Amino acid sequence: MSGMTSGVCVDSDLSSMLQRGGPTHTHHPNHHGYGSQGQVGCSSLAPSMLDYSAEMERYRSSIASFYKTNVNMNVANFPQSAKLAARLAAATPIFPPTAARISAMASAPWGCPDNMNVNMNHPAAMFWGRPKSHHHHTAGGAAGHMTTHPHRTSMHQGVGAGGGGANDGEGPSKHGHTATSLPAAQEAAHHHPMAHSNGNFLPGYGGGGGGPGGECGGMNKQGHALPDMMGLSDGSGFLGGLGLPPGVIVMAMGSPGGGVSDSSSAFQMTGGQQQASSSPCPSSSPSSSGVAGAGGGASSSGTVAKRKRKRCGVCGPCRRLINCGVCSSCRNRKTGHQICKFRKCEELKKKAGGLERPPSVPTGEAFRWFF
DNA sequence: AGGGACGTATTG
DNA sequence: CAATACGTCCCT
Ligand SMILES: [Zn+2]
Ligand SMILES: [Zn+2]
Numbered sequence: 380m381s382g383m384t385s386g387v388c389v390d391s392d393l394s395s396m397l398q399r400g401g402p403t404h405t406h407h408p409n410h411h412g413y414g415s416q417g418q419v420g421c422s423s424l425a426p427s428m429l430d431y432s433a434e435m436e437r438y439r440s441s442i443a444s445f446y447k448t449n450v451n452m453n454v455a456n457f458p459q460s461a462k463l464a465a466r467l468a469a470a471t472p473i474f475p476p477t478a479a480r481i482s483a484m485a486s487a488p489w490g491c492p493d494n495m496n497v498n499m500n501h502p503a504a505m506f507w508g509r510p511k512s513h514h515h516h517t518a519g520g521a522a523g524h525m526t527t528h529p530h531r532t533s534m535h536q537g538v539g540a541g542g543g544g545a546n547d548g549e550g551p552s553k554h555g556h557t558a559t560s561l562p563a564a565q566e567a568a569h570h571h572p573m574a575h576s577n578g579n580f581l582p583g584y585g586g587g588g589g590g591p592g593g594e595c596g597g598m599n600k601q602g603h604a605l606p607d608m609m610g611l612s613d614g615s616g617f618l619g620g621l622g623l624p625p626g627v628i629v630m631a632m633g634s635p636g637g638g639v640s641d642s643s644s645a646f647q648m649t650g651g652q653q654q655a656s657s658s659p660c661p662s663s664s665p666s667s668s669g670v671a672g673a674g675g676g677a678s679s680s681g682t683v684a685k686r687k688r689k690r691c692g693v694c695g696p697c698r699r700l701i702n703c704g705v706c707s708s709c710r711n712r713k714t715g716h717q718i719c720k721f722r723k724c725e726e727l728k729k730k731a732g733g734l735e736r737p738p739s740v741p742t743g744e745a746f747r748w749f750f
Numbered sequence: 751a752g753g754g755a756c757g758t759a760t761t762g
Numbered sequence: 763c764a765a766t767a768c769g770t771c772c773c774t
Binding site: 420686687689708709714715716718 | 753754755756757758759760
């Protein structure tokens with residue numbers, strides 16, 4: 380009863396393709412250098428993972444096939460970072476937007492094969508991958524194919540999408556039943572027995588293992604994961620993100636609006652000032668900048684205008700690359716201007732207004748934990 | 751308490 | 763300038 384519009388299991392198809400797709404894998408995509416903003420971390424363990432490169436190739440193949448067949452995938456909800464990642468990962472001669480779509484079918488969405496929710500026509504999409512390497516690929520075999528234009532503006536949610544034939548310029552709309560039922564599925568928990576909990580978020584980089592030169596990626600196809608699950612598995616107990624393909628896998632669904640991380644990198648040093656190497660010129664004097672918060676927050680109290688906080692970038696939600704497209708925030712993004720609920724940084728949620736109230740060990744004590 | 755709407759900081 | 767998302771106000 381629920382859904383199962385077209386009984387096509389992506390997984391199955393994919394598998395088939397994989398089998399048939401005899402990639403001539405000649406060159407190995409050795410794209411490394413992603414360790415910029417941290418979200419890139421690698422899982423470090425790749426036991427049964429033969430060559431992820433090979434896998435990659437296969438994926439690409441399958442992807443290509445898919446592309447041929449399903450060119451109409453919706454590519455919404457991909458934050459720029461996601462899009463970017465998609466492109467990088469895909470690193471194929473195909474058009475950027477296309478790449479995104481393609482990857483989209485590489486895996487199964489939150490639907491479980493059992494339910495067959497894996498419809499590619501789904502209005503929402505999930506996406507795995509890296510946010511962006513910040514710099515164009517430094518060097519890499521795949522890079523050569525990239526046709527990325529240094530120019531930004533690439534494609535907006537619906538504008539550039541049409542590049543090649545996308546029919547849905549924007550698709551804001553509610554297809555009718557889709558929009559309505561989807562949210563329920565997501566927001567409501569759809570507990571799955573073996574949910575791997577791999578939403579569209581980035582690989583955690585806390586593990587550290589692996590070395591600088593080795594990016595590992597265990598691929599975990601089948602990503603049954605619901606938005607909720609991902610949300611629940613936030614950074615704290617999160618440990619299932621190790622299975623990421625070298626590229627990105629997007630589950631397509633399409634949905635109104637796309638989301639992009641506020642600062643693509645999304646990394647803030649909890650302290651308040653972020654001194655990342657990417658930052659052009661941090662400094663500035665901490666003294667009141669005159670930023671009156673938003674909406675008039677600062678007006679009342681005081682002088683200290685709190686600068687707008689940024690996502691921690693490490694929590695589960697933060698790792699998500701794309702918007703679910705069905706949550707209230709996503710649906711109201713136009714007016715609400717809020718990030719997808721599932722992507723809302725937990726840190727921000729905590730203090731989101733509560734602010735100062737850290738009932739807990741002072742700084743020094745924290746260290747004791749280690750000893 | 752939660753969600754929507756709005757202003758606006760921030761970034762590209 | 764546009765896009766995105768944070769912070770707050772307001773309504774329910
Ligand atoms: Zn959402
Ligand atoms: Zn976060």
